[in-house]
Amino acid sequence: MNTSFEYFPPKTDKGKENLVDLTKRLSYLSPEYFSVTYGAGGSTKKGTLDTCISIKNLGQKACPHLSGIGSSKGVIKEILNEYKDHGLTKIIALRGDLPSGIGGFGDFPYALDLIKFIKGTHGSFSIEVAAYPEVHPDAESENTDFKNFLNKVDAGADGAITQFFFEEDSYFKFMEKCEKEKVTIPIIPGIMPIHDFEALVRMAKNCSANVPMWLKEGMQKYSNNEDRFMYGVEVITKLCQKLLHFGAPGIHFYTVNKEEPTSSIIKNLETK
Numbered sequence: 001m002n003t004s005f006e007y008f009p010p011k012t013d014k015g016k017e018n019l020v021d022l023t024k025r026l027s028y029l030s031p032e033y034f035s036v037t038y039g040a041g042g043s044t045k046k047g048t049l050d051t052c053i054s055i056k057n058l059g060q061k062a063c064p065h066l067s068g069i070g071s072s073k074g075v076i077k078e079i080l081n082e083y084k085d086h087g088l089t090k091i092i093a094l095r096g097d098l099p100s101g102i103g104g105f106g107d108f109p110y111a112l113d114l115i116k117f118i119k120g121t122h123g124s125f126s127i128e129v130a131a132y133p134e135v136h137p138d139a140e141s142e143n144t145d146f147k148n149f150l151n152k153v154d155a156g157a158d159g160a161i162t163q164f165f166f167e168e169d170s171y172f173k174f175m176e177k178c179e180k181e182k183v184t185i186p187i188i189p190g191i192m193p194i195h196d197f198e199a200l201v202r203m204a205k206n207c208s209a210n211v212p213m214w215l216k217e218g219m220q221k222y223s224n225n226e227d228r229f230m231y232g233v234e235v236i237t238k239l240c241q242k243l244l245h246f247g248a249p250g251i252h253f254y255t256v257n258k259e260e261p262t263s264s265i266i267k268n269l270e271t272k
Helices: 013-027 045-057 073-085 111-121 142-154 168-180 197-206 213-220 225-246 262-271
Strands: 003-007 033-036 062-067 090-094 126-131 159-162 251-254
Touching: 013 045, 013 262, 033 045, 045 062, 045 073, 062 073, 062 111, 073 111, 090 111, 111 126, 111 142, 126 142, 142 159, 168 225, 213 225, 225 251, 225 262, 251 262
Parallel strands: 003 033, 003 251, 033 062, 062 090, 090 126, 126 159
Antiparallel strands: none
8 A cells, every 4th residue: 555644844943853753753654655735835944855855864755845835946946956866756746825925926826837847847746736636725716726636646756645535526526537537647636534533524614625513523423532542543544545556556645743543543454
């Protein structure tokens, strides 16, 4: 089973130490790579690179995110050169969020612009892009959103990772549309383990990910944290099983820098 784990760059020295320990523990699960997010407008640019270097120093493959919105071609070219110099060969290319106080979109208003630039100037990078089975929150329509995805594929994307979702039909329907358009790149489901349900609901609202009523009602049945944890592990394990049985090429876990419940879910998948 192919897996990958997503981190965000820690802000403190203690957080950096904790992430090193976490990477050592998660490495035993044999992930394909660890990805590291990139803050709005490059706010974590140094943290993203430093975290990737730390992961590489532990003998693991690191994959930085890179968002273009609000940035110039010169800045992005400099970052790409740094990634290349440190032996980073895979990038997750995104539009990103425009930080407050920034007046313009820069040279890369869309992820498509960034992908074309990377392919034109640093063609050796493998590029992963985002896919939205439940539609990007800023998209005009479902059809427009899907066309945007197809444009990213045509521009040279080597693979895609989806926004998180909790109902497998979202992924299945998206894949049916991809098959009709003869999309052949691997499209990895992005999965959010349930560690803090209330925080997850808020996060889902911000990115237009649907949290189904059956999941909310299921969580409400349990009053103590241990039972809620076990229920969440069971739900996500079953979701991953269905996706892998369908033929998903792997699972990308949004770990939020925590070992659990990702570790328990993977162990369940390996034993069932």
